[in-house]
Amino acid sequence: MENVGAQMGKLLQQKGWNQKVQAISQKVIKDPDIAAFLQENVSEITPQIIQRDLSQLLEYLHFKNDYQAGKETLMPGYYPELLFSNHQIEIVYRPTQKSKQEQAQKKLAQRVKAISLPKAIKNASLQDYFTSTPERIDALTAAMSFVRDYSQDPGIFHQGLYLQGDFGVGKTYLLAAIANDLAKKGFASTIVHLPTFILDLKGLIGSKSKSITQAINEVKKAPILMLDDIGADTLSAWSRDEIIGVILQYRMQEELPTFFSSNYKMDELENNYLAVNNRQEFEPVKAKRIMERIRFLAKEVTVLGPNLRNP
Template sequence: MQNLSEVLQQFQKQYANKANLAEIIESIGQDDDIRTFWDAHQNDLKADAFQLKMGDLYEFIQQKNKIAAGEKTLYPGYYPQLTIEKGYPLVHYVADENTRQQLMQRRKLTAYKMPKAIQDADLQTLIQDNGRMTALAEVVDILSQKISGKTDFIQGLYLSGDFGIGKTYLMGALANALAANNIEVMLLHFPSFISDLKGTFDHKDASLDELLTKAKTVSNLILDDIGADTLTSWSRDAILGIILEYRMQNELTTFFTSNFDMVGLESYLAQTKDGVEPVKAARLMQRIKYLAKPVQMTGKNRRLDI
């Protein structure tokens, strides 16, 4: 195969009367990345490579220049790269650093029935007032231990407090931070999960079975809004109890958010339509207390802010 300069001279003569094509050929010839690519693969490129793949080469230049200018590209978050395939240049797109981080985060974070706003929750933007500082400090400490690779059991948190004060947001921010550091985490809105499981009584749903298994085994689990579902002995014993037992036995970090403090949650867990069962509630609370440290959050209901 000829070198790029020889190829360009040939095509410039051929298309001298076609202004648009002449401009394209000139821009290709002036691009340092294309010249470097061509020199490196000159012996592997077919004789008609330039003619057949001129469009790919020009696309490479256009998209690269748009990225440099901060303009919208064909594939936002990806940059063009030239490769060779069967003797012809080909443009393919590679994720940039920010996109790679986002993709990694999606692989590490499982979120079930969580508010959309939680996807963007960030510890850096958390409102730091007196009612949140203790919880935030605990979260940062746990995150630091996780990032350091500590292998001993790390106790989670049981965040309690009124509606709308930021418990779920804080846990979402923690989940995002863990995932961004390549640490597996699952955020599970527990009332929705229980409701969906009830809906499968008359048919099997493999995806929910997988979700239940993951809730038991994932390295870091956040059970959101525990105590907000309509409690039955089945949801308490066959679902929550099984999850907590497995996680306690295997010392897996677990977090909870609830409008109840631990005393209130124990009272709630004791009462089902089958009657009051304080022993079963106490057994569950032993597991929760082993898995998580209670932290009270206070503050105004920010859901009411307009």
């Protein structure tokens, strides 16, 4: 390296370069990272090549110094690397470790589409699920079994879970944890807070930007669907037959994994929610039709424990 530097200095003097340029050039080739790069390629890089490609080395040095000083660079999230190829010194910009982690997190987030759900569940994980009762342990076991079985063979039908329990016991968190763990394995999920979704659909009546049918299609065709809080709103015949019924019919026909959470047990959901609409009309046959689809799509799992929202 000393020989290369000395030869470079002589070459600059021979070329008649002024002292300012010489000082800049010496500063560049004395940088530890640049010096190491030149040493690695000492048999191929000549002083003439260094002189010719000095602008590349200078660009590398400026970018590196700005990055290390915490200044804004022209390519945020990237770091320069020197290469010698085809007798030329070149710079390539590679993602930093932090940028790689952020990109990986972004990809994971894109695999979980959450509609009208709290941000608190964004980082939900099965590993962090609170297991304080035997029933919660059983629920976690069922969730982990689904993730394992689906990951091993996503091409066949896998029955989802119907998580039933009181307010605040962590049903929504467990759904989000399943979705996040599946995302890490490359599988996309959609989690929908069903009462809010139905309310939003009512707001689309007469809308020119998006139709109710389009919104329902986006949900019903999700590779893995999680309907959170079914039974928490006042049921209308329209929401039961034209929204819930349409979604579940499609998913049963296509054998798509579907999850539910509810404060109702399955039998209670059928008799206390689905069978009576907001006009107080009793329609047990229609309720039974919906429940047949739910029971086909998911198995009931009880989640017991303290109210984690108000400990």
